[in-house]
Amino acid sequence: MMKRRDLLRYGAELAGVTAVGVGAVESGVLAGAETPLVHPPGASTEDEFLGNCIKCGRCIQACPPNALGFAELRDGLLRSGSPKLTPAAGGCIAWGEHCLECIDACPTDSLHPVETDDAGIPTDEVIGRAQIDDDRCINCANCYPICPVEAVIQHDKEAGRETFSIDVEECVGCGRCIEICPVDGTAIELFPPDSSPAYPIDMEGL
Numbered sequence: 042m043m044k045r046r047d048l049l050r051y052g053a054e055l056a057g058v059t060a061v062g063v064g065a066v067e068s069g070v071l072a073g074a075e076t077p078l079v080h081p082p083g084a085s086t087e088d089e090f091l092g093n094c095i096k097c098g099r100c101i102q103a104c105p106p107n108a109l110g111f112a113e114l115r116d117g118l119l120r121s122g123s124p125k126l127t128p129a130a131g132g133c134i135a136w137g138e139h140c141l142e143c144i145d146a147c148p149t150d151s152l153h154p155v156e157t158d159d160a161g162i163p164t165d166e167v168i169g170r171a172q173i174d175d176d177r178c179i180n181c182a183n184c185y186p187i188c189p190v191e192a193v194i195q196h197d198k199e200a201g202r203e204t205f206s207i208d209v210e211e212c213v214g215c216g217r218c219i220e221i222c223p224v225d226g227t228a229i230e231l232f233p234p235d236s237s238p239a240y241p242i243d244m245e246g247l
Contacts, residue, residue, distance in 0.1 A: 051053035076116050079126040079169035079214055081109055082135055083144040083152030087233070093151040096101045096122035103146035106131035108216065126168065128216025128231055134214050135163055137189040167234045169214020171207050177228035181206055184229065193218060 081100055086091040101109040101124050110127040112120040124143070126133060134140050139161030144152045155166040171192075173184075185193045185205060192211035196204050206230075207218070219229045 053244050076120075077230070077236065078112060078120060079216075079231050079233055081126065081143040081152055082133065082163060082168055083147070083155055084168070085153060090151055091123060093121055093149050094123050095149055095151075097148065097155060098124070099146040099148060100124050100143035100152065102132075103141060103142040104109065105140060106134050108133045109143060126214070126216055127217035129227060130220075132217035132220040133168070133215040134217075135166075136213055137162075137217075145219050163213070168211050169216070169231045169234055170209045170236070171214060171216065171218055171229050171231050172204060172209065173207055174230065175204070175206075176226050176242050177224055177226075178205065179224060179228070181223055183221045183223065187217050187221050188219060189213075189215060221231055 073074045078087075079088055080087070081104075087135055096111075098111065101111065108126055108128065108131040109124045110130065112123045114121045116125065134161050141155070141157075141161070141163070144154060156164045158164050182195070182205070185195055192208045192213070193207055194206050198204065214231060214234060216231055219227050219231060222229050
């Protein structure tokens with residue numbers, strides 16, 4: 042169920058936008074265009090998604106693992122109030138078990154039906170691409186077994202130390218690896234599927 046504090050925060054942000062006015066948008070302070078933002082399964086291009094989304098919060102309310110939350114003002118004025126994946130709170134389970142409750146709950150065309158197999162698991166849907174920050178990763182291996190699409194690659198290193206990377210061609214952006222990462226602030230970041238990772242792991246020196 043949608044958390045009351047989230048709804049109140051969103052309402053407060055909208056009030057703030059009214060007070061700030063359109064000039065702040067033109068200045069780019071509230072644009073948030075560079076902020077990586079991943080939307081729920083079934084969203085197409087961000088422009089189309091935001092054009093259809095009425096910011097009702099029903100997909101957020103319907104999400105069993107609470108993997109969705111409201112985009113904030115810092116994510117951009119036009120994005121604020123739309124649903125975004127919040128993997129630190131809970132990753133999307135759609136690639137591990139039959140779910141897609143967010144799509145079923147959407148009252149508009151913002152979230153389109155996606156192709157699934159007989160078990161109801163998405164087959165071609167990609168909502169993002171995760172990438173490990175090798176400078177922050179502590180090689181705990183938590184992400185390796187939890188990945189539902191086996192996108193986490195385990196590498197052997199001298200003295201038996203293990204290091205990990207994520208195959209961006211296999212990653213679907215569910216965020217389960219981020220949810221379980223024990224590093225404060227996580228050592229894994231999630232990017233939109235059409236963006237370039239900020240810190241691809243350098244495998245040349247391994």
